[in-house]
Amino acid sequence: MKTSIRIKYMMRCFSLVSVAFLALLVSCQKTSELDIxxxxxxxxxxLEVTSEQGTAYNKIVDAWVYTDNDLEGAFELPAKFPVLKSGASEIRILPGIKLNGIAETRAAYPFFNPIVVPVTLKHENVTNINNLxxxxxxKTVFAWIEDFENPNITLDTTINSDVKIVRVGDPALSSILPGESNHWAAKVSINNDSSYFECVSHNDYKFTNNGDIESSVFMELNYKTNCKFTVGLIAYGSQTLRKPVLVINPSSSWNKIYINFTPTILANSNATKFKVYFTAQKAExxxxxxxxxxxxxLLHF
Known part of the structure; x- marks a missing residue:
């Protein structure tokens, strides 16, 4: 009798251990799959543009990636990165830039549309998303576009400037983005240490919508320079104030920069209009x- 009870008890314990082991095994398998x-x-x-939107030349350097609305991260292009998902997914990609040309301040550019791509992800396999x-x-408002292809340029040298801005041809421009009519640029030459350069946008601009300041105001600029120069805003209101926004460092080849005017405009919310200005001085x-x-x-919403 005692032997029978002992056998039944041992069989019951064995069954419980077996069930626990199987549950652990299944759990490990599931966890293992989730970790792959x-x-x-x-x-x-x-970037693809219309004829009214200026050049397609851009400096998209990052992809801000979402899978099924979950942020995976911001990745410098070209990029290859892991995601802990499989099966049918929707990939949403926001094109990213360097704010003010600074590598440490990167963001999705608010004026570019997101790219949505349906994919089927497989464990340990690479899904290539190319030719985006x-x-x-x-909703982007192109307040000012100047490509200098027209002889009547929309930058004015001021009375404070010792040198003038001139329109010149540059063969290097046509190689930046083949197929575009892009042959002319504006040039400033400063030969004397004491000489000062300053120019302003011919027109002034308002960045309000029904009394509210626009949420994003940026200026895109292509440049090539062997000296530093400053880009800023002149705020017109009860006072006229010059507000430097960014000092741009030398670049021996043509470069692209996205300048964020938004904080300066928000800080001068009493201004009724703005002009863009450029200044430079030769290094001693x-x-x-x-x-x-x-x-x-010059872009805003």
Whole structure:
């Protein structure tokens, strides 16, 4: 009798241990599957524009990636990165830039449309998402576009300036983005240490919507320079104030920068209108200064 009870008790314990082991095994298998990543690869993102939106030349350097509305992160392009998902997913990609040209301040550019791509992710497999393109948001207002292809340029040298801004041809421009009519730029030459350069946008601009300050105001600029120069805003109101926004460092080749005017405009909310200005001065005992500007775009919503 005692032996029978002992056998039944042992069988029951064995069954409980077996069930617990199987449950643990299944749990480990599930956890293991969840821990196996799928991979996404993105090469580049190009910009497609209409004839009214200026150049398609851009400096999209990052992809801000969401899978099914979950942020995976911001990845410098080209990128390959793991995601802990599999199966059918919707990938949403926001084109990213360097704010004010600074590598440490990166953000999704508010004027570019997100790119949505349906994919099927597989564990340990790479899903390639290539040949992506974005466009400007339909709500983007192009307040000012200057590509210097027209002889009547929209930058004025001020009475404070010792040198003038001139329109010049630059063969290097046509190689930046083949297929575009992009042959002319603005040039400033400063030969004397004491010489000062200053120019302003010909027109002034208002950045309010029904009395509210616009949420995003940026200026895009292509430039090539062997000296530093400053970009700023002149705020007109009860007082006229000059507000430097950014000092741009030398670049021996054509570069693209996205300048964020929004904080300066918000800080001067009493201003009724603004102009953009550029200033520069030759470094003492340095080489003759040469600055070239092209493809200016002033954007807001």
């Amino acid at each position: 990543p799928s991979y996404i690869s993105i090469d580049t993102i190009r 393109k974005t466009t400007y948001n339909i 005992n340095g080489p003759d200064a040469e600055i070239l500007f092209d493809n200016i775009k």
